Amino acid sequence: xxxxxxxxxxxxxxxxxxxxxxxxxxxxxxxxGSSPSTPSTPASTMPPASDLTVTISADGVKxxxxxxxxxxxxxxxxxxxxxxxxMSDPNPVHNDCPAINEVSTLMPGQSRxxxxxxxxxxxxxHDHMNPDTASLQGVLLVGGAQDPGTHY
Numbered sequence: 001x002x003x004x005x006x007x008x009x010x011x012x013x014x015x016x017x018x019x020x021x022x023x024x025x026x027x028x029x030x031x032x033g034s035s036p037s038t039p040s041t042p043a044s045t046m047p048p049a050s051d052l053t054v055t056i057s058a059d060g061v062k063x064x065x066x067x068x069x070x071x072x073x074x075x076x077x078x079x080x081x082x083x084x085x086x087m088s089d090p091n092p093v094h095n096d097c098p099a100i101n102e103v104s105t106l107m108p109g110q111s112r113x114x115x116x117x118x119x120x121x122x123x124x125x126h127d128h129m130n131p132d133t134a135s136l137q138g139v140l141l142v143g144g145a146q147d148p149g150t151h152y
Contacts (some may be wrong), residue, residue, distance in 0.1 A: 053077060056084050056106070056127075060135025070120060070143040073099075073113040078106035084136065089124035091131045097123035100140070117142040 052074045055062050058081070068074055076086050088100040099115035100123060106112060117123070120143025127136035139147055 054086075054138060056080050056086070056136070058082075060133070061138045064138045065147055066138070066140050067144070068117055068123075068140045068142045071116050071118065073116050074140060075111055075113050076103045076106060077111040078108055081108050083107050083129065085128040086125055087128040089126060091126060091128065094128070097121070097125070097140070097142075099123075100125045114140075119143070121145050122148050 052066065052068060052072055053076075054066060054074060055077045057079045066074065078084055083105060085105045086100065086103040087094040088097040090096060094101055097117070097119075099117050102115045103112045117140070122145045123140040123142055125138055125140065127133065130136050141147055
């Protein structure tokens with residue numbers, strides 16, 4: 001028996017060049033590599049998920065405006081001595097951003113998260129128990145949405 005490492009299989013030169021070109025093209029397109037890719041959009045100014053909190057107090061909601069990344073949830077914390085019912089605009093139908101309605105009624109000291117936000121838009125909210133109190137109205141700017149300035 002002869003040594004198998006001594007066998008040479010002739011390969012046409014064109015096939016070798018085609019294989020090399022294909023490998024280079026796949027690498028240039030980012031096809032299948034494990035190295036991280038560079039984002040094509042500028043860095044976001046969205047807060048980290050741990051900072052996505054709206055606090056309700058006797059002075060109102062803070063912050064009044066909050067940037068929210070797509071897919072994130074927001075925690076509402078009732079630090080007031082009164083009960084609040086946080087709902088999506090517009091009043092009384094509350095159908096603009098249904099994820100907010102998952103907060104609903106908060107007793108003093110309670111907190112609850114919204115559902116996750118899947119549409120980029122300005123989501124206004126208010127305290128349904130005090131719908132005309134401006135300090136208890138705010139907006140969640142989902143996915144980089146801009147504040148239109150009108151809510152409720």
